[in-house]
Amino acid sequence: MSTVAAYAAPAPKAPLERISIERRPAGEFDVVIDIKYSGICHSDIHQVREGWSEVPFPLVPGHEIAGVVTEVGSGVTKYAVGDRVGVGCFVDSCRTCENCRKGLEQYCAEGHTATYAATDKYGETTYGGYSTGIVVDENYVVRVPEALPLDVAAPLLCAGITTYSPLRHWKTGPGSKVAVLGMGGLGHVAVKLAHAMGAEVTVLSQSLRKKDDGLRLGADHYYATSDPSTFEELAESFDVILSTVSAPLDFGAYLKLLKTDGALVNVGLPEEPISLNLFSVVMGRRTLAGSFIGGIAETQEMLDFCAEHGVGAEIETIRAEEINTAFERVLSSDVRYRFVIDAATI
DSSP: OOEEEEEBBBSSSOEEEEEEEEOOOOOEEEEEEEEEEEEEEEHHHHHTTTTSSSSOOSBBOOOOOEEEEEOTTOOOOOTTOOOEEOSSEEEOOSSHHHHTTOGGGGGGGGGGGESSSOOOOTBBBBOOSBBSEEEEGGGEEOOTTTTSOHHGGGGTTHHHHHHHHHHHHTOOOOOOOOEEEOSSSSSSHHHHHHOOOOOOOEEEESSSTTTHHHHTTTOOOEEESSTHHHHHHTTTTTEEEEEOHHHHHHOHEEEEEEEEEEEEEEEOSSSOOOOOOOHHHTTTTTTEEEEHHHHHHHHHHHHHHHHHHHHOOEEEEEEEGGGHHHHHHHHTOSSEEEEEEEEGGO
16 A cells, blocks of 8 residues: 545535545556546536535545556556556446447446545445545546647646536537537537537627637637527537536527437536436437546547647646635636646655
């Protein structure tokens, strides 16, 4: 076992504080990673505040991890000491179910092992990336291309794959008309990705406050959803709407912005249940859908795509002692567009 420094919430809704945690020794197929950067995801805040469900405490969040390999187990073949690597939202799965065999480990029938707040196969609680080191099976580690700086790559391990996977699944490309709902930590990456895929991209945001950023990052159009005329002007316009927001929406109003056979795909997760009049789905053969991160192979594909097209997160790097302030700033939308913790300050 090795002892590493980390930042943890000791109890629900409590401020995060510096603690020491134990990491297992490297097993035969394990990779030991010196964490360099860890992104702050809105889901970290949901978990600390038990917004979705009860979780074990102390809780060390963080599933947007970028670092360097410092040790490998005797059976590791994919990585070597010195490699630049990343770890995303899960660190294991059953590997035998139909979904795992298809490379859809995020939908593992037995339930994947989340990077934090889960119980691993050793019976231990998993601790995430708000720490200085982590040990992960090589099959759940991805390679960060040299063209991507580790700090801007870290948020891609969640924000990147969460938006890349549905865009690919719903066949985004030249000729596609895609709307990105919400211009935040997920949304700004979705804009970059959809643009790089060749789609015509529209941002739908509460206001025009971030319009200049949206256009700079690749959007062709930018509309305020607080303006009722937006819903009249854009009726039946889009093949796909990717909703990145974590607040309840009038789904009926947004479904009417889809063309026939269009899809409104949710990657944001409100804590409250939604209601829906099914006429808004039936009329136009529209789909209300969801998507959850991506598999390991697709995550690697996403990183390679981002490296090829110069796509990275827009980040603000912070010291570890600023984490609690950063949480509050995320909740007040005061970040453009992703906080990244410099793990050297932990």
